[in-house]
Amino acid sequence: MRSVVRVSGLVQGYGRDPVIAGLDLELGPGVTGLLGPNGAGKSTLLRTLATVTPPLEGEVHVLGEHVRSERTARAARREIGYLPQDFGYFGSHSVHDFVRYCAWLREVPSARIAEATAAALRRVGLAERSGARMKTLSGGMIRRAGIAAAVVGSPALVLLDEPTVGLDPAQRLEFRELVRSLDGSAVVLSTHLVEDVAAVCERVLVLDGGSVRFTGTPAALAERAVPGASGDTELERGYMAVLGAATPVTGTTGAPA
Numbered sequence: 001m002r003s004v005v006r007v008s009g010l011v012q013g014y015g016r017d018p019v020i021a022g023l024d025l026e027l028g029p030g031v032t033g034l035l036g037p038n039g040a041g042k043s044t045l046l047r048t049l050a051t052v053t054p055p056l057e058g059e060v061h062v063l064g065e066h067v068r069s070e071r072t073a074r075a076a077r078r079e080i081g082y083l084p085q086d087f088g089y090f091g092s093h094s095v096h097d098f099v100r101y102c103a104w105l106r107e108v109p110s111a112r113i114a115e116a117t118a119a120a121l122r123r124v125g126l127a128e129r130s131g132a133r134m135k136t137l138s139g140g141m142i143r144r145a146g147i148a149a150a151v152v153g154s155p156a157l158v159l160l161d162e163p164t165v166g167l168d169p170a171q172r173l174e175f176r177e178l179v180r181s182l183d184g185s186a187v188v189l190s191t192h193l194v195e196d197v198a199a200v201c202e203r204v205l206v207l208d209g210g211s212v213r214f215t216g217t218p219a220a221l222a223e224r225a226v227p228g229a230s231g232d233t234e235l236e237r238g239y240m241a242v243l244g245a246a247t248p249v250t251g252t253t254g255a256p257a
């Protein structure tokens with residue numbers, strides 16, 4: 001497996017008690033779903049993988065390079081597309097200029113920026129609205145512009161923090177197609193929507209209480225379902241069962257994340 005991102009011994013947090021207490025993870029190309037209750041540390045982990053916040057302890061390696069200085073972080077960011085939960089933009093920018101600006105920030109080579117911007121806008125179905133000002137878009141369209149900004153230039157690592165919030169059902173289906181089309185990248189998708197995980201993820205990682213409660217395939221998570229667990233699908237019941245488990249568990253089928 002080509003290692004796109006690897007973290008070892010990661011401790012991360014904001015105050016006295018760490019939000020993430022000793023996490024090891026290695027991801028190659030493919031889609032990994034990140035599940036966990038509110039406050040589990042999903043956004044904190046994504047921010048750390050995005051090299052936005054340096055670890056309190058432990059190491060982050062992107063494409064084999066240890067990120068430990070401004071120089072190595074800058075090199076890593078060229079290969080990282082990151083959609084935060086709340087992302088900033090200039091309301092007066094057109095959609096095209098917003099995505100183009102994000103490509104420039106990520107140091108996509110200038111000869112490729114125009115074509116990469118157009119391709120990203122097509123991927124999220126915003127090519128027709130590329131001239132619209134950001135401040136005139138609906139919430140779902142703004143989210144799609146954010147997704148375009150994350151995938152522009154086809155980075156090796158794509159980090160999406162609750163990307164389907166605000167999308168209507170048809171757009172969510174299109175989003176799933178888009179994620180499936182990112183086949184050469186390692187994609188980490190944080191979500192509360194277990195059905196999105198079932199639809200597009202090869203691996204799933206459940207975070208809770210500062211540690212990984214489960215890594216494995218969605219099928220293996222569904223197998224964790226126990227009679228009486230709440231949830232409407234086997235996967236939801238497996239997820240709920242894992243959250244109630246006393247010790248971390250690893251999926252028995254498929255490769256761990």
Ligand SMILES: Nc1ncnc2c1ncn2[C@@H]1O[C@H](COP(=O)(O)OP(=O)(O)OP(=O)(O)O)[C@@H](O)[C@H]1O
Pocket residue numbers: 014019036037038039040041042043044045
């Ligand atoms: N900038 C910050 N300063 C202080 N505490 C923070 C900060 N960001 C997050 N936290 C705390 O860290 C913990 C983990 O938050 P995080 O946003 O990573 O969780 P999450 O799993 O993404 O939650 P959600 O599902 O609600 O988005 C929470 O207790 C949160 O209050």
